[in-house]
Amino acid sequence: MFYNAVNQAKSEIKEIVMSALGVLVSEGKIGAEPLPAFQVTIPNDSAHGDFSANVALVCAKALKTNPRALAQQIVDAAVLEGTSFDKIELAGPGFLNFFLGDKWFSEVVTNTLLLGADYGKTNLGAGKRVLVEFVSANPTGPMHIGNARGGAIGDCLASLLQTAGYQADREFYINDAGNQVAKFGKSLSLRYMQLCGGEGQKLIAEYGSDNEKITSEIYKDSQKENPDERLFPMPDDVYLGQDIIEHAKNYYDINGDVLADKSEEERAKALVDYALPLNEARLETDLMKYRIKYDNWFKESSLHKSGAVKEVIEHLKAGGYTYEQDGALWLKATELGGEQDFVLLRSNGFPTYIVPDIAYHYNKLVTRGYDKAIDVLGADHHGYVKRMRVCLKAMGIDEKRLDVVMCQMVNLVRDGEVVKLSKRSGKAITLSTLLDEVPIDEARFFFNLRSTDTHLDFDLDLAVEESSKNPVFYVQYAHARICRVLEKMAESGAKYNGGEVNFTEEPEFALIRKIAELPELVNEAASEYSPFKMTKYVYEFAQVFHKFYDTCPIKDAEERVKLARLALCAASKTVIANVLAMLKIDAPEKM
RNA sequence: GCGCCUGUAGCUCAGCUGGAUAGAGUAUUUGGCUACGAACCAAAGGGUCGGGGGUUCGAAUCCCUUCAGGCGUACCA
Numbered sequence: 020m021f022y023n024a025v026n027q028a029k030s031e032i033k034e035i036v037m038s039a040l041g042v043l044v045s046e047g048k049i050g051a052e053p054l055p056a057f058q059v060t061i062p063n064d065s066a067h068g069d070f071s072a073n074v075a076l077v078c079a080k081a082l083k084t085n086p087r088a089l090a091q092q093i094v095d096a097a098v099l100e101g102t103s104f105d106k107i108e109l110a111g112p113g114f115l116n117f118f119l120g121d122k123w124f125s126e127v128v129t130n131t132l133l134l135g136a137d138y139g140k141t142n143l144g145a146g147k148r149v150l151v152e153f154v155s156a157n158p159t160g161p162m163h164i165g166n167a168r169g170g171a172i173g174d175c176l177a178s179l180l181q182t183a184g185y186q187a188d189r190e191f192y193i194n195d196a197g198n199q200v201a202k203f204g205k206s207l208s209l210r211y212m213q214l215c216g217g218e219g220q221k222l223i224a225e226y227g228s229d230n231e232k233i234t235s236e237i238y239k240d241s242q243k244e245n246p247d248e249r250l251f252p253m254p255d256d257v258y259l260g261q262d263i264i265e266h267a268k269n270y271y272d273i274n275g276d277v278l279a280d281k282s283e284e285e286r287a288k289a290l291v292d293y294a295l296p297l298n299e300a301r302l303e304t305d306l307m308k309y310r311i312k313y314d315n316w317f318k319e320s321s322l323h324k325s326g327a328v329k330e331v332i333e334h335l336k337a338g339g340y341t342y343e344q345d346g347a348l349w350l351k352a353t354e355l356g357g358e359q360d361f362v363l364l365r366s367n368g369f370p371t372y373i374v375p376d377i378a379y380h381y382n383k384l385v386t387r388g389y390d391k392a393i394d395v396l397g398a399d400h401h402g403y404v405k406r407m408r409v410c411l412k413a414m415g416i417d418e419k420r421l422d423v424v425m426c427q428m429v430n431l432v433r434d435g436e437v438v439k440l441s442k443r444s445g446k447a448i449t450l451s452t453l454l455d456e457v458p459i460d461e462a463r464f465f466f467n468l469r470s471t472d473t474h475l476d477f478d479l480d481l482a483v484e485e486s487s488k489n490p491v492f493y494v495q496y497a498h499a500r501i502c503r504v505l506e507k508m509a510e511s512g513a514k515y516n517g518g519e520v521n522f523t524e525e526p527e528f529a530l531i532r533k534i535a536e537l538p539e540l541v542n543e544a545a546s547e548y549s550p551f552k553m554t555k556y557v558y559e560f561a562q563v564f565h566k567f568y569d570t571c572p573i574k575d576a577e578e579r580v581k582l583a584r585l586a587l588c589a590a591s592k593t594v595i596a597n598v599l600a601m602l603k604i605d606a607p608e609k610m
Numbered sequence: 611g612c613g614c615c616u617g618u619a620g621c622u623c624a625g626c627u628g629g630a631u632a633g634a635g636u637a638u639u640u641g642g643c644u645a646c647g648a649a650c651c652a653a654a655g656g657g658u659c660g661g662g663g664g665u666u667c668g669a670a671u672c673c674c675u676u677c678a679g680g681c682g683u684a685c686c687a
């Protein structure tokens with residue numbers, strides 16, 4: 020069962036207005052011209068009513084009259100009997116402001132309690148299957164702070180879509196093939212050989228089993244400004260992070276220098292076979308810590324094994340979308356609306372990254388038949404999105420079935436300054452470090468607090484230090500407060516057990532209006548892919564609740580009022596708990 | 611050069627399918643608890659919505675132009 024009081028009220032207003040206009044036409048007071056659609060909105064200022072319609076402003080021109088005159092005619096012709104509304108007012112340049120009657124408010128509260136954990140759910144998605152792919156970090160190293168944003172957003176977006184009636188699955192795409200992995204192997208191999216060599220053996224002799232010391236020494240050495248001073252030099256096109264050295268050392272501890280005599284290729288393969296599964300497992304545990312559980316982990320390598328990657332090439336060739344130049348195979352992207360052509364198969368015969376990616380999206384949308392694929396990506400991939408759309412077109416797939424949520428970059432701020440992440444050093448704040456420093460609730464809430472297309476500053480000092488005055492805390496406090504009140508009142512025998520409730524005070528009405536907004540907001544946020552609207556909402560909700568709490572006493576109120584307010588508290592608790600549950604954030608009963 | 615994103619209060623950001631006096635948090639100042647949880651509430655100050663043009667009853671919102679920042683623009687992913 021779905022319940023959306025705001026939507027119902029808006030529909031009622033439209034009916035009231037339309038029938039009033041019908042009366043005016045039949046009485047010859049206005050012409051019968053076709054009229055543009057008008058909007059019903061919730062005004063910012065409650066003095067402007069519970070709902071506001073701009074019908075007179077929008078239609079005045081077509082009817083060759085002025086907005087206020089038309090508005091007045093509509094007010095005169097409107098019939099409110101049998102509707103949720105008590106009165107209509109003409110205001111400002113010609114707005115029609117509608118004021119709700121008591122019954123509507125009572126029903127919102129009782130229906131919310133009736134629905135409980137289901138309150139807020141809607142049927143916008145009507146069971147459509149969507150696949151939300153997010154994070155999909157390379158398994159060649161640890162995740163960074165950008166993945167923290169993408170993770171929180173992707174996960175909450177999937178929940179939001181589920182709340183809105185979509186059948187949404189979460190998926191992580193593992194790039195366990197191709198160039199990145201080759202680079203990973205090369206890096207591991209170089210580090211391994213360094214450990215087997217003279218300088219490496221010296222370090223091992225000196226520090227014995229203190230692997231942390233050994234890896235950090237090697238890492239520091241590789242960071243030296245002057246390349247000639249480095250004892251463990253590395254080329255530019257490899258991974259330099261400390262995690263690579265750790266893997267090499269661990270392998271060395273287990274197997275010794277057995278790989279030293281092997282071919283470069285063999286050595287790299289052995290090391291990748293050892294380290295990649297460890298990294299993949301690490302991704303999963305780190306994300307679990309972040310409360311993200313995927314429905315599926317999809318391996319790129321499976322697309323190579325199944326032949327899907329080759330099929331993409333054949334498909335594109337057969338479609339006449341390719342040509343050869345300089346020994347490489349190109350896609351005629353410009354013919355399909357792209358900015359420039361690009362390479363599918365390199366002259367060495369290996370596919371570029373985009374080919375398995377096409378196969379992957381084909382798999383999502385055709386093989387598995389999802390209605391939509393939603394990719395949560397970092398802003399540094401926006402060029403990629405255009406290319407992917409062109410490719411989908413070439414594959415005969417409607418490119419509108421791919422939606423992309425772009426997350427702008429996250430700047431890490433420490434001591435008031437932006438920390439520059441250098442690629443060379445491989446130095447970055449990892450997701451797991453971040454989660455050690457910042458509570459999970461807060462991280463998930465914070466990254467969902469802002470629209471994804473703003474560039475975000477993440478101030479580490481602030482996040483840690485201000486944990487007692489941050490927004491998520493404020494919301495949780497409201498929930499805990501309600502729980503305690505309900506508990507205390509119940510102890511004294513006061514408990515709402517159904518029945519009619521009535522309200523008289525403005526803070527009560529304000530709170531009920533806010534409760535009523537939830538389903539409509541879920542629809543809005545889901546259709547815009549904006550989970551941040553939910554955090555914003557629940558924060559505002561807590562605000563309105565606190566205000567109600569401060570102005571409307573419960574304990575000392577007369578019995579009828581007390582019970583109504585208890586019902587309102589319980590409904591408020593339901594709202595906060597439902598939204599926080601959706602975001603996978605704790606709703607504590609005590610704190 | 612071209613493309614995408616951003617520019618709103620001291621700071622961090624909402625508002626952007628045009629609507630009524632541009633809003634929150636934070637910071638600053640000031641009030642409110644012998645208590646249904648003050649981890650809260652209330653009040654005040656703080657704005658040329660980057661600049662300039664245009665569209666109309668009405669522009670932070672749409673169009674043009676310009677300035678500033680971020681990111682892209684590989685036979686890397």
